[in-house]
Amino acid sequence: MQFMESRQCLQKPSNPFAEPKRCLNCSCRHIRTAHFVVSILLSIHNGGSRLGSLRNKAGSSKVQVKPKNLVKVEMPSATQEINVNETTGSLAMSVDSVINLDRGDPKVYEKFWLENGAAAAVEIPGWQKISYFSDLTNLCWFLEPDFAAEIRRLHRLVGNAVADHGRHIVVGTGSSQLFLASLFALSTAPEVAVACNGRPVPVVSSAPYFSYYPAATDLLKSGLFRWEGDACSFHAGSTPYIEVVCSPRNPDGSARTAIVKSCNGKLIHDLAYYWPQYTAITGAMDEDIMLFTVSKCTGHAGTRLGWALVKDAEVARRMTKFIEVNTIGVSKDSQYRAVRILKAVCDGYELEGAGESAKLFHFGRKVMARRWEKLREVLAANKVFGLMEFKKLHCEFMGKETLPLPAFAWLECGRDIEDCESFLRQKHKVLTRGGKDFGADGKHARVSMLGRDEDFDMFIQRLKAIRL
Template sequence: MGNKCDITFNGDDSLSFFANGKSLCWFLESKLEEQIKRQHNVVGHAIVDDHYTIVGTGSSQLMQAALYALSPIDQLEPISVVSDTPFYLDYTNGQEMQEPMRKMEFILSSLHRQIILIGWALVKDKEVARKMTKFMEISTIGVSKEAQLKAARILELISDSCLDPNMENCFEYTFAWLICKGGEEEDCEKLLKEHKIHTRSGRRFGSDSRSGRISMLSRDEDFNIFLQRLMAIQRPTNGN
């Protein structure tokens, strides 16, 4: 996207913690909220009407805020947290699973913007949204305005590229998953490392060692080298 993502704003625009006094999430920039809802409407994979938008410093903080908001104060037994794989490893840190009496299920989207550490949640229940906002207020007193405005600009370009066939498609995947179709003992991360390809094992994301996650954020020349090394991998056959 190059310099299309450049933004300009005055320093005195960011002196206050408040961004939008009319929003339940009072530190959410209106430009970001507008572009979040626009992108979900363009892509069509989430309902935004009658939902509150909660912004956080990455999806990990939003997950903690959701746990805070959804955990009942009168629950004596631990509650298990359930999410389909793959999920980010840090979601499980600090959470103990001990004979749970109740369960929480989280369905996650991959639109979280890792580079500028912005994530958001669409929350239907007003009280849950209020508690999540309170968690953000206590932990970080909101979210960086600069990061929000950068994210708004990126989302704007992505939505524009989806709507205009003449524009370069900016809707790019940040990660790809590779699966080694060997036996259960296959270690995809180890195999690729032997061929100078850096990846993270699926075990870090709730899967198994046969899968691996690789970043797609590299430059074109790096990606071409990756393809060359990937195609050079040959399995031994007939014991040779």
């Protein structure tokens, strides 16, 4: 947050927590109050605070932070220091805080990397990684060779996708950019363009589908493709279409296959959650376009990096062209960091002497199992919400039968609750994402299981308190 001084504005609105607003009397932007109160609940980890600091220009004295105490601070006169979490930039939780479980922000992995982070540490001298180009001999010229090597190594280790044997790797700024690159590549194929005759290609996915798909597909009102909705109600006919297969599916964690049966369809497989901490690895996927992301694999959402495994060279070339025009490639610094991250993950399983604490997927599975057990216990007791039931499947990576432990809980409200999202938000200060965003009804809501322990534990306590 940045505080900007106003020499002309002396207004002091009644709401001390209001967002900055343009003044009616001048062109400046300022905070709509001269006094404010900040209450910070400090969380302690291993006896020490994991808080960073954000400096603003509104005052001079520092916030005096005492562990495990609430601190009230009046607006000072010079430089003010506000303590926030150094990873997320958010204030620490308090018993009255709004719990944000809307987004799948993978802070659950923070503890693993606190212990194993040294193996993934990077230092980039100022003269390195300056050029746009990584490998001019590669179809995806902005893909760092070391990153491509670690991607292939990771998939060989886990066994969840065919990454060798001539598969092309296209790197993107998260799988979100790769999704759009895939739509562009498939809709601009010569045979598709001829068959559509100037009409946008329909894009479908089975409901409940990831809420990002319709938003991203229609954001720019492209003439190349348009969102058509639920694949279950789509009639392909003789025209081309694109079906997005998300497995395990966001939001409900179920394993999915293509719904529409037609020779005119093109498929995009979103496999962001096909990792052993979330689901059984039943075999190596071998599809035309497969999307993966660092954020849900290792927890590094802020690195903004994903990759696509693509069979067809021309499709990979058009995807590369989209990213070239869109962002002139992908951050080499992010790729360099991802190299170290993926290497640390693989080394944790392949190097002799690596302890149990270095095994990322086992860590993730242990945490997710504990959370799902707690959630099911509470929901069974209060009988307000329903959850999907899953069957055990043999996981080739773990070498045993395992239950799915999805990254999200797909809650269904019972009783007379028609809007699950509003019920949790208004009555219990829990932010979720409503079912209608996913093409489902309002009785459903998606809840992230990927937050920090303190967030999840507070969520469980609030669920326990629900009485109808």
